Amino acid sequence: MKAVRFHEYGDPGVLRYEDVDRPVPGAGQVRIRVAATSFNPVDGNIRGGFMQGPIPVVLPHTPGIDVAGTVDALGEGVTGLETGAEVVGFLPMDKPGAAAEYVLAPAEALTAAPKSVPLADAAALPLVGLTAHQALFDHGKVTAGQRVLVNGARGAVGGYAVQLAENAGAHVIAVDRTTGDPSTVVTEPVDVVLNLAPITPEQLAALLALIHSGGVLVNTTVWMPAPSDEERGVRGIDLFVRSDAGQLAQLVTLVDRGELRIDVAERVSLADLPALHARAAEGGVHGKVVVAPESV
DSSP: OEEEEESSOSSGGGEEEEEOOOOOOOTTEEEEEEEEEEOOHHHHHHHTTTTTTTSOOOSSBOOOOEEEEEEEEEOTTOOSOOTTOEEEEEOOTTSOOSSBSEEEEEGGGEEEOOSSSOTGGGGGSHHHHHHHHIIIIIISOOOTTOEEEEETTTSHHHHHHHHHHHHTTOEEEEEOTTSOOGGGTOOSOEEEEEEOSOOOHHHHHHGGGGEEEEEEEEEOOTTSOOOOBGGGTBEEEEOOOOOOHHHHHHHHHHHHTTSSOOOOOEEEEGGGHHHHHHHHHTTOOOSOEEEEOTTO
């Protein structure tokens, strides 16, 4: 089968489009015929060797954390899934990913794919959708009537965060970090700030002043710890997204109800993934990019 792998850490030039053996599922695993994966900025950080501590991969490594595809084979002990089923999932970050024609996945990481969108486009949902969901509800505890500031709302996570918060009945203030200072658009304190933007530590700390006493600042820029204001009881929380098939199933339900939109900015072939990494390293990728094997 074809896959994209890197045999050493480095710039996008280390990525190779090559032939590899088709993987065989072990106990508890499912083999998926990949319809698509998607590009996430963390893919570039892993490839560059910047995440070796929290995400220790074995070289050569295949990137691609998101997967949408068709169940092709079942490992021992797998129940609740059948060959031919269309699924989506958020794969373990430290294991071989879905930038390949086939990939292995833990059965518990998978859920049925949405029926209302092309299967390949569903690969744009898992990581960013779960990040938004967990930031808002696991950590922000957002409820109806609250005021929520989403800083970095034009990004892939931000698009889902705005939709999910509005669906929950929150009043959403959506800010694109490139168009101005959030403090200029917040006229009264908010209950929750979700920071999705790669801002400076000083800018992150300034967001605390926009939050009610007892409120929450949830930050997804993991290289920069979220500050708190203990005097006012404002908590700073750093989000490390986790795979959760139950939450992903909830997101899929919202998609099929027409209550959550999957936005795909671009679709590229698997062979073009190295060039996509190169564009991303230069800041030339905007929105969610889906990557599909040529065999699909």
